[in-house]
Amino acid sequence: MxxxxxxxxxxxxxxxxxxxxxxxxxxxxxxxxxxxxxxxLPPAVVVLAVDDGDVLFVDQYRPTIRKQCMELVAGIVEQTDDETPANEVAPASDRESYVAAGRRELREETGYEAGNVEFVEEFWTATGVLRHKRGIVFADDLTEVGRDLDSNEFLSVERVPIEDALAVARAPPANDATIEGILLAEADGHL
Known part of the structure; x- marks a missing residue:
């Protein structure tokens, strides 16, 4: 061009x-x-967490679309002054890495600490209207430690067998981040 x-x-x-x-x-x-x-919008992380053959979903009401949704754990990549380790992908030098954000969001929303978190993919979303990057991470080797929900988070944790995860993600109201997370993790051999 x-x-x-x-x-x-x-x-x-x-x-x-x-x-x-x-x-x-x-x-x-x-x-x-x-x-x-x-x-x-600031960058966000989506966490595909697997425990004992199940994918962890969160079930929550989304006021923007006025629907109850089954989704993967997700959240904003927070500002930080920490340096990102060389093996982790960070969306910007002043933000936590996707791996660090994924660990934090998984613990906060589900109450599980991940022994293993791997970066899967970073990409722009809705490029016709948004300036917003999303990172997908895969987490496993989970230990239950207790949730620490934000004041605006009203959600329950739901376990879905791996073989049913994509069907649950595609059921209305489908969520793009959840479908993307499952498909990318599957393509990389995590599922």
Whole structure:
């Protein structure tokens, strides 16, 4: 492609505690200009955790879509001042690694500590509207240690046999992160 899509203007129209939103006015290949709207969110981790032949799901109500959902454990990759070990993938130098975030989220939401957490994949999501990266990690060798839910987390832990996990993930209301996590872990030989 011989056109670099120059950004003529970039405007953040609103900021919330959760995400920012705005637009970039971009020169298109034909020379015309158009506003491309975006929402910017911090990176998130999705955890595919396996224990005794079961995948751990969380069952929770999602007010945004007004539905009860069966999902894999997931959460925001938090800000940190720690340096990321060389064998862990970090979305940015000022954030915890996906592996560290996955360990933390698994412990908080399910009450299990993972003896093994492996990075699977990092990718952009909904690139037509979001500035948001997602990382998938696989966890096993679990030990129950007790949950530490955030004040806005009302969820239950559900065990699903590995052979039923994809069917549960695909049942309405299906969640993209859960389907992606299962498929990527399966493709990498974790399931």
């Amino acid at each position: 011989d056109h670099d899509w120059p950004v003529l203007e970039s405007e953040t129209e609103y900021e919330t505690g959760w995400y920012d939103g705005g637009y970039d006015r971009v020169e298109q290949p034909d020379g015309s200009a158009k506003n491309y709207y975006w929402a910017a």
